[in-house]
Amino acid sequence: xxxxxxxxxxxxxxxxxxxxxxxxxxxxxxxxxxxxxxxxxxxxxxxxxxxxxxxxxxxxxxxxxxxxxxxxxxxxxxxxxxxxxxxxxxxxxxxxxxxxxxxxxxxxxxxxxxxxxxxxxxxxxxxxxxxxxxxxxxxxxxxxxxxxxxxxxxxxxxxxxxxxxxxxxxxxxxxxxxxxxx
Numbered sequence: 001x002x003x004x005x006x007x008x009x010x011x012x013x014x015x016x017x018x019x020x021x022x023x024x025x026x027x028x029x030x031x032x033x034x035x036x037x038x039x040x041x042x043x044x045x046x047x048x049x050x051x052x053x054x055x056x057x058x059x060x061x062x063x064x065x066x067x068x069x070x071x072x073x074x075x076x077x078x079x080x081x082x083x084x085x086x087x088x089x090x091x092x093x094x095x096x097x098x099x100x101x102x103x104x105x106x107x108x109x110x111x112x113x114x115x116x117x118x119x120x121x122x123x124x125x126x127x128x129x130x131x132x133x134x135x136x137x138x139x140x141x142x143x144x145x146x147x148x149x150x151x152x153x154x155x156x157x158x159x160x161x162x163x164x165x166x167x168x169x170x171x172x173x174x175x176x177x178x179x180x181x182x
Contacts, residue, residue, distance in 0.1 A: 001033045001036065002033070002036055002037050002040045002178075002179060003033055003034070003037045003051040003052075003179070004051070004052075004179040004180055004181040005037070005041060005046075005050055005051065005099045005100060005176075005178060005179065005180050005181065006049070006050055006051065006052050006100060006180075006181050006182075007100050007101070007102065007169055007170075007174075007176075007180050007181070007182060008100055008101050008149070008151075008166060008169040008170060009169065009170030009182065010052075010100075010181065010182065012049050012052055012053075012054055013049055013050070013100055013144070013147070013149060014147045014149075015049065015054050015147050016054075016145070016146055016147045017047075017048065017049055017054045017055050017056045017057075017144075017145040017146075017147070018054060018055055018056065019055075019056050019081045020055045020056065020057065020080065020081065021123075022123040024055070027121075028121065030048075030053070030057075031057075031059065031078055031121055033051075034046050034048070034051065034057075034058075034059045035059055035061065035076065037051060037178075038059060038061060038099075039061070040178055041099050041177075041178035042177070042178075043061075043099045044060060044061055044062060044064060044065075044137055045058060045059070045060040045061075045137040045138075045140060045141040046058060046059055046060075046099065046141070047141045047144035047145055048145075049144050049145065049147075050099060050100050050144060052181065056080065056081045056082065056145050057078070057079065057080050057081075057145075058078075058079050058082070058141035058142070058144065058145065059076070059077070059078050059079070060075075060076070060077050060079070060134070060137045060138065060141065061075065061076045062075040062076075062133060062134050062137060063075055063076070065133050069132070069133065072133075072134070075134070077120070078120055078121040079116070079118040079119075079120075079138070079141070079142075080118060080119040080120070080121070080123065081118060081119055082116050082117065082118035082138075082142060082145070083116065083117045083118070084114050084115070084116055084138075084139070084142055085115045085116065085117055085127070086113075086114065086115040087111040087113070087114050087115075087139075088111060088112070088113040088114070088115075089111050089112030089113045090111070090112060091109040091110060091111055091112075092109065092110065092111075092112055093107050093108070093109050094107070094108060094110070094133075094136055095107050095108075096108045096136070096140060096150055098140070098149070098150050099178070100144075100149070101149075101150070101151065101166075101169060102169065102174045102175065102176040102180065103174065103175070103176070104151075104162070104165055104166075104169070106150070106151065106154055106158065106162070108140075108150055108153050108154070109153070110135070110136050110139045110140075110153075111135065111139070112131060112132065112135060113129060113130065113131050113135050114129070114130050114135045114138055114139060115127070115128070115129050115130075116128060116129075116130060116138060116142075151166065170182075
């Protein structure tokens with residue numbers, strides 16, 4: 001089922017998400033809905049708060065980057081209760097977007113590598129390093145679980161320059177090719 005994406009201004013996006021356990025109701029259905037919603041929205045990552053659930057879960061699908069990175073063909077992952085243990089490498093700039101900010105893209109600096117402890121969809125624990133674009137997607141989605149939005153990583157000057165765009169989003173004055181919720 002395709003879920004609506006909560007947009008900037010929705011309180012759930014600013015709340016620190018709660019951990020879950022394997023008894024979370026209809027977890028596998030929710031994960032499938034997250035992947036379907038992300039694909040329908042042409043996203044590469046989606047965190048549970050973005051669909052109105054304040055739980056520590058996000059999904060990613062980096063397959064779109066497979067042309068430049070063949071190892072990412074069919075690269076889909078589920079992260080439950082993730083913890084970023086380490087960040088490494090220099091901070092690199094990349095033009096990021098976010099489904100909760102329709103048609104807004106900004107340059108954001110993030111570390112090149114991250115070490116993450118997490119549970120997969122079967123609640124098996126992992127401790128892994130991720131690099132490049134996957135590390136960036138993880139950091140972006142992890143921020144959602146912490147109640148932090150990518151625009152908060154911009155300079156105060158840049159935030160002032162996009163303030164009118166942000167205000168329009170909170171008022172519903174935007175267009176998106178996917179279902180949204182204010």
